Amino acid sequence: MAKKKFPELEQRLFKNVYVCMRxxxxxxxxxxxxxxxxxxxxxxxxxxLRLKNKxxxx
Numbered sequence: 001m002a003k004k005k006f007p008e009l010e011q012r013l014f015k016n017v018y019v020c021m022r023x024x025x026x027x028x029x030x031x032x033x034x035x036x037x038x039x040x041x042x043x044x045x046x047x048x049l050r051l052k053n054k055x056x057x058x
């Protein structure tokens with residue numbers, strides 16, 4: 001599990017960061033734009049995005 005030492009760091013790395021479900025590219029955008037369908041992946045054009053995981057995988 002990720003340690004929460006610096007809230008500023010965690011906010012910069014994870015807040016409003018979404019990952020494409022097809023090609024795993026990352027982009028920063030707001031939830032409102034994603035729900036409205038205005039945002040697509042820059043790399044492949046896929047419309048389904050997920051939040052970036054906050055847990056460190058071992």
